[in-house]
Amino acid sequence: MMIRVKMLANYREILPPEAINGVVELNVPMGTTVYDAISKFDIPLDDTSVIVLNGLTVELDTPLQEGDMVTAFSAIAGG
Amino acid sequence: MYGWHLKILRVNLTTRKVTTEEVDPKIARDYLGGRGWAIHYMYKEMDPMADPLSPANMLIFATGPLTATPAPTGNRYMVVTKSPLTGALAHSNSGGEFPTWMKRTGFDMFIFEGKASEPVYVLVNEDQVEVRSAAHLWGKDVHETTDILKAETSNDARVACIGQAGENLALMAAIMNDKHRAAARSGVGAVMGSKNLKAVVAMGNKNPPLHDPEGMRALSVETSKNVGVDVKKGSNMRIYGTSYVPQVTNTLGILPTRNFLQGTFEHVHNIDGDALKDNYLIRHTPCYRCPLSCGRLTEVPDGPYKGKGEGPEYETISSLGTGCGVSNLAALVKANYLCNEFGMDTITTGMTIAVAMEMYEKGYLSEEVIGMPLKFGDHDAMIAMIKKMAYMEGFGKDLAMGSYRLAEKYGHPELAVTVRKQEFPGYDPRGSQGMGLLYATSNKGASHMEGDVAYEEVFGVPVKENPLTTEGKPELVKHFEDSFALIDSSGLCVFVAIRYVFNKDRMIWPERLSEMMNLSTGAGYTPEEVMQAADRVYTLERMFLIKAGSGPEHDTLPHRMLHEPLPDGPAKGKVVELDKMLPEFYKKRGWDEKGYPTKEKLMELGLPF
């Protein structure tokens, strides 16, 4: 199934060149979790990163569905 | 005592009498400094029912015990007064250089009272204090005023002043310092204008003596190095300043768009941090001695929006940008420059134009009344409105009263997205429930800077909280409110200082901050004591609000937030579930079920009852 991974701001630097606006498409097997998808990329997988599924807060072992978007950004106070 | 000078400068503008006062060390300790000292004096001396634009209002500039010390981001001051926009308290924070220079005059706090009979500025050069004519400055913008004052006093002086908006008593007028830094919110610039006080100029060499200078230096170096990812090269704040945030809030569906009609903006990529960096960024500019350096000098080199200045910050992008449906970055950058030059809060300015745009599109405001069409996304009309507001020209007179008064005058107060008549900042609380509770109860009306729970709900700092749930939020909001009262009283900037109030388990517990305060002041605070002092400050402010007629009956949210579900994005279908959070919040604060601090709570905090 096809899913998308999006990196925001400074995390974009680790994306491959084919990424458009920080988004890459991935073809992954059924049962792939948020964790499986995001761990393909070189970002810290601890509480210095925020990872959301379709903009929502979820557990990292949540299985993905066709068309899902996993987004990651660095945890830092702003605004 | 160390850290504090324990000295206040009081300037009565009516009589032009200047006095200096000692601060009781017990009061200094119990109220921390900055915002805390200011409310202590206001509560003691001022009639809370006073008209904010009358001579009876007090205008207080207050530094904290960490201002002008080596503590990283120890460069802040607070402007505290009764707000003409909200009728509640204003406490607006600003950095840059002026606050450090102000503390080096040898005074921790300046109190301005009364009203000058003609425009004046106040020069404070240590013990030499003069009230001088500002006739030649009236009508000048912030940049011109700053340049003239430095030329006629000293290049070593630093200037805080108002622009045309403050002179004309626009209710979104800011007090600007070092040209680009703003004590922005709640109309503090209008209070300064009402006193005919155009500017304050500070200079001197009286650094506060420190209790333990060596310890202070060591902890400051360690803090700069290790306090978090923020200050490291390559962090988002280092690269983008706050302009990276639209990408985050758009992802979560809480980016205020078209006066909160939507939570996502389809053109966000045109106006976010990358677009700004790639097109207009010149270099980064820090506040004094800040290891993070999140400010950005920018320039639009040519074309109709040509200009040079600092910013825009996230809050400007989410108000003058997405709030107004504007996707032209050059125009947005220019709008930000204009607000800084006229001395205006970009949040209230942008969201007031946004409500006027919605009212125009719905047919509640006509082209005749406005003087031109005013559709969402019309960036030239937006810029025209800013100028009209600053000069109070035509329809600008209505706009300059803020969105609530504007919408009410034309029959649709339900369209104003305000609490206590102050406009929301850039987090739609329908998708960030804790922020909804914060806005509803904040002592200064809707504001993120009263206790930014978005740090957890949105940014994952110190830990990520689900923004769509209400469980645990009352306690979290109280924690953040107290932490911000503490930071605002200490003289630090929240962007870095939020890291000073975590313990090693990433829970909010101010071990590092209390240690810093001790190295500065020698007051021997425990973390418990500084948290209790912050609670004291917050609760005394609440008492002021109650006496000012801005009490619990105003702890609510506008119609759109309670009754119109978000139509798009991840938080689609959500409203703010305020009634699920408010009773528990009152309990956590030690207030009764109606929202009044209990006698027991006041006694516990040593406050009058």
Ligand code: SF4
């Ligand atoms: S973090 Fe930014 S706003 Fe805060 S003191 Fe540093 S440069 Fe100034």
